[in-house]
Amino acid sequence: MTWNLEPHLTTVDQNLPIGIFDSGVGGLTVYRALHERLPHEHFVYLGDTARVPYGTKSLATVERYAIENSRFLADHGVKMLVVACNTASALALPAIRNAVHVPVVGVIEPGARAAVSLAKGRPIAVIATEATVQSEAYKHAIREIDPIAVEVIERACPLFVSLVEEGWANSEVALSIAQHYLGDLGNAQIGALVLGCTHYPILRDVISSVIGKTVPLVDSGEATAVTVETILESRGLARRLHEDFARTRHLCDDLDHFYVTDAAQRFAKVAERFLGTAPAVLEAVEVWGHDELRTY
Amino acid sequence: MTWNLEPHLTTVDQNLPIGIFDSGVGGLTVYRALHERLPHEHFVYLGDTARVPYGTKSLATVERYAIENSRFLADHGVKMLVVACNTASALALPAIRNAVHVPVVGVIEPGARAAVSLAKGRPIAVIATEATVQSEAYKHAIREIDPIAVEVIERACPLFVSLVEEGWANSEVALSIAQHYLGDLGNAQIGALVLGCTHYPILRDVISSVIGKTVPLVDSGEATAVTVETILESRGLARRLHEDFARTRHLCDDLDHFYVTDAAQRFAKVAERFLGTAPAVLEAVEVWGHDELRTY
Numbered sequence: 001m002t003w004n005l006e007p008h009l010t011t012v013d014q015n016l017p018i019g020i021f022d023s024g025v026g027g028l029t030v031y032r033a034l035h036e037r038l039p040h041e042h043f044v045y046l047g048d049t050a051r052v053p054y055g056t057k058s059l060a061t062v063e064r065y066a067i068e069n070s071r072f073l074a075d076h077g078v079k080m081l082v083v084a085c086n087t088a089s090a091l092a093l094p095a096i097r098n099a100v101h102v103p104v105v106g107v108i109e110p111g112a113r114a115a116v117s118l119a120k121g122r123p124i125a126v127i128a129t130e131a132t133v134q135s136e137a138y139k140h141a142i143r144e145i146d147p148i149a150v151e152v153i154e155r156a157c158p159l160f161v162s163l164v165e166e167g168w169a170n171s172e173v174a175l176s177i178a179q180h181y182l183g184d185l186g187n188a189q190i191g192a193l194v195l196g197c198t199h200y201p202i203l204r205d206v207i208s209s210v211i212g213k214t215v216p217l218v219d220s221g222e223a224t225a226v227t228v229e230t231i232l233e234s235r236g237l238a239r240r241l242h243e244d245f246a247r248t249r250h251l252c253d254d255l256d257h258f259y260v261t262d263a264a265q266r267f268a269k270v271a272e273r274f275l276g277t278a279p280a281v282l283e284a285v286e287v288w289g290h291d292e293l294r295t296y
Numbered sequence: 297m298t299w300n301l302e303p304h305l306t307t308v309d310q311n312l313p314i315g316i317f318d319s320g321v322g323g324l325t326v327y328r329a330l331h332e333r334l335p336h337e338h339f340v341y342l343g344d345t346a347r348v349p350y351g352t353k354s355l356a357t358v359e360r361y362a363i364e365n366s367r368f369l370a371d372h373g374v375k376m377l378v379v380a381c382n383t384a385s386a387l388a389l390p391a392i393r394n395a396v397h398v399p400v401v402g403v404i405e406p407g408a409r410a411a412v413s414l415a416k417g418r419p420i421a422v423i424a425t426e427a428t429v430q431s432e433a434y435k436h437a438i439r440e441i442d443p444i445a446v447e448v449i450e451r452a453c454p455l456f457v458s459l460v461e462e463g464w465a466n467s468e469v470a471l472s473i474a475q476h477y478l479g480d481l482g483n484a485q486i487g488a489l490v491l492g493c494t495h496y497p498i499l500r501d502v503i504s505s506v507i508g509k510t511v512p513l514v515d516s517g518e519a520t521a522v523t524v525e526t527i528l529e530s531r532g533l534a535r536r537l538h539e540d541f542a543r544t545r546h547l548c549d550d551l552d553h554f555y556v557t558d559a560a561q562r563f564a565k566v567a568e569r570f571l572g573t574a575p576a577v578l579e580a581v582e583v584w585g586h587d588e589l590r591t592y
Contacts, residue, residue: 176468
């Protein structure tokens with residue numbers, strides 16, 4: 001009796017946008033993956049730049065921030081919510097699902113599924129923030145998909161985020177930091193490595209050169225886009241439009257709206273580095289402090 | 297008629313602690329400097345670890361966070377407030393002084409004064425966060441002290457904070473990042489370099505080896521401790537105790553109380569790296585969301 005658990009879904013408008021939130025700018029790699037796979041859809045992106053990063057913060061704090069972000073997007077009218085931030089996906093998915101009444105997709109489960117399928121029984125490495133590693137969310141998700149599977153090696157790489165935001169992804173410094181974090185994985189015969197933080201796909205080349213170019217890298221954003229497509233189709237939520245429409249879309253055009261909780265100018269600058277273009281529509285907003293007024 | 301502007305000061309108890317706040321753990325270098333110079337005093341330290349870092353955030357957001365922190369410490373009963381965070385000192389000092397009724401000391405002006413005195417007319421370099429550099433607070437403070445002075449070279453070094461928190465202060469990686477940021481300063485004949493972020497004193501050796509060991513480094517924390525001592529003496533606020541008392545004190549003993557807004561465990565771990573010891577009294581608190589109830 002699925003309709004009984006989610007009665008509201010019957011009335012959801014297919015033309016509503018898909019909400020995406022991240023702790024900051026990193027989720028733009030997930031936005032890009034979604035935009036590429038689903039060019040018919042509109043997106044509303046929220047970057048919590050006033051409180052970024054989440055990866056060094058506690059469960060209670062990450063949950064609180066994630067709920068505030070989710071409610072902001074739900075209020076905005078979205079048909080679905082994508083939690084682009086790995087840390088929030090790892091720590092706060094149950095709390096988010098309690099807080100809003102639309103389907104919620106995190107990046108952990110799709111990433112874990114892609115890794116299991118690529119690794120073919122060999123060890124899976126997961127690199128992520130301190131909080132994500134500590135939660136063991138990827139390990140649990142992988143074990144749930146394949147209970148008798150594989151060794152899972154999890155490793156926190158905190159400096160990677162600052163490296164990417166500084167624009168040093170292809171520097172000598174990036175290479176020596178990657179060697180420090182991952183040098184020993186070259187001999188671990190790993191079958192797949194999960195890029196378990198939204199910033200890490202930007203470091204793809206450097207990471208590959210350290211762990212070996214034959215090891216497949218899992219970009220959780222791309223894996224998540226596949227999951228989102230499946231859910232949209234199965235629930236009749238996909239936007240139906242003439243094929244020509246998709247061809248006229250481009251990243252960050254004015255059909256996609258971007259919100260940040262602080263420092264819009266810095267966000268635009270880093271967005272340009274990540275996507276090659278800055279958002280056409282970008283606005284600073286507050287997402288906190290109105291909990292007691294809500295009726296969720 | 298100074299008493300007319302600050303009538304409350306006449307009733308302040310000398311035995312109250314001194315409040316210190318920082319965006320996170322970095323301000324512990326300022327705490328250490330204060331503790332060393334003023335062993336008779338008690339301290340209450342607040343690290344806003346739920347919202348760290350401030351250095352990439354906007355004026356409005358840094359002001360809001362700084363006011364919330366200051367009010368928390370004022371409510372706690374402090375005789376004086378030290379803003380250990382360079383970014384908050386650079387952006388929010390006027391707002392903080394409006395929000396609380398105790399003397400407020402930031403780290404910028406003392407650091408600028410020490411640099412002018414050391415540089416003897418040669419150029420002064422200031423390294424700091426993006427927000428501090430953008431505010432030009434050090435440049436203004438230096439010009440105010442010495443209007444006809446000296447060239448001021450300001451430079452943002454965002455990766456330094458993550459390096460220190462990761463415990464890589466003395467690594468090859470730290471050296472190559474410092475060379476990238478500061479390599480050209482070796483030829484600039486600078487007279488002093490201001491460590492304009494609380495994390496940077498931990499990188500003292502690496503920075504010195506890049507810019508030249510003869511260039512004096514200004515630790516704003518030490519300079520601030522001198523200013524605080526002067527203010528305590530001049531206002532009759534210093535704690536008077538038997539000399540023996542000071543000899544029994546040690547860093548982080550149970551007379552100094554530490555509060556964090558998130559992740560106390562991580563704070564304790566990094567504190568141990570910074571100070572060689574973790575706080576005896578450490579508690580997680582909330583500092584936001586009660587503005588409308590206050591009567592300041």
